[in-house]
Amino acid sequence: NGAWPKQLADKSVVKYENKLTEQLLAKIKATTVKHATIDNHATTREINSLVKAYSETTNRKYLEAAQKGIDYLLEAQYANGGWPQYYPDKSMYRAEITYNDDAMINVLGIMFNISNKAAGFEAVEEKYVAKSKVSLEKGLSCxxxxQVLQNGTPTIWAAQYDENTLQPAKARAFEPEALSASESVNIVRFLMKIQQPSAELKNAIENAVKWFDANKIVGFKFAQLADKKDKGLVADASSTIWARFYDLKTNKPIFGDRDNVIYTDVKDISYERRNGYAWYGTWGNNLVREYPKWLKMLAQK
Known part of the structure; x- marks a missing residue:
């Protein structure tokens, strides 16, 4: 169908900058379960790699393969503008509109580059330009x-949404319905790339940045504790971080676990999950620094 799975049979990920060895080829051939997806950069990574390879070699096969991938992305998009994590597989949470791990933003990045004939995508057939512009507008609308409203005020975004109701949805047991700081950063950064943003887009960006400023956690980092056997919040006067997930109504940090229970303190979740997931991060720091530059750029237009 034009897409790629996110990993090989041994759960490794192909590094396309490396040479195709006999060992790697054997692993590729041994991969019989091929779930088409945009999860973990799958499909978008391959399309970008193929376009780059075409620009370096002019080998038509690379461009044709990339265009098959673009066809897949266009077909997979919902009428409401969102993309599912997997397509056509709709089992479990795979049908949900997925911002998690930048899945939908990676797709929109390709539509943006085709629409603007940028980053090597000027090589794709002209018919894709108009299609990508429509797809991009639908994606921006989505x-x-x-964008989650609190008392009528836009905040940030959840990691995934019900594809029909457009309400925040949960994914894995430890990924609850919540505001997601990690994913929202790159959503906002993508919106800031739009050359002539509408009033609605400007409002979305401005309110999201306000949310990040209001909900930052100053003076702590998430790191190994003194015993080097566990992770937790550690005092650090130079650090500013955000929780991965925030309650949709209260903006309080929340944490999930494999038991489907939501906790309000990272210390209360299991050791395995506490040390196996990015519960806090510095995600918003670059955004906060870039925002004044974006405002200045707008003022100059």
Whole structure:
């Protein structure tokens, strides 16, 4: 169908900058379960790699393969503008509109580059330009529709949404319905790339940045504790971080576990999950620094 799975049979990921060895080829051939997806950069990574390879070699096969991938992305998009994590597989949470791990933003990045004939995508057939512009506009509309409102004020975004109701949805047991700081950063950064943003887009960006400023955690980092056997919040006067997930109504950090229970303190979740997931991060720091530059750029237009 034009897409790629996210990993090989041994759960490794192909590094396309490396040479195709006999060992790697054997692993590829041994991969019989091929779930088409945009999860973990799958499909978008391959399309970008193929376009780059074509620009370096002019080998038509690379461009044709990339265009098959683009066809897949266009077909997989919902009428409301969102993309599922997997397509056509709709089992479990795979049908949900997925911002998690930048899945939908990676796709929109390709549509943006095709629309603007940038980053090597000027090589794709002209018919894709008009299609990508429509797809991009639909995607932007979906982003605006899914920005979570609190008392009428836009905040940030959840990691995934019900594909029909556009309401925040859960994914794995430890990934609850919540505001997601990690994913929201790159959503906002993508919106800031739009050359002539509408009033609605500007409002979405401005309110999201306000949310990040209001909900930052100053003076702590998430790191190994003194015993080097566990992770937790550690005092650090130079650090500013955000929790991965925040309650949709209260903006309080929340944490999930494999038991489907939501906790309000990272210390209360299991050792395995506490040390196996990015519960806190510095995600918003670059965004906060870039925002004044974006405002200045707008003022100059």
């Amino acid at each position: 982003i605006l529709k899914t």
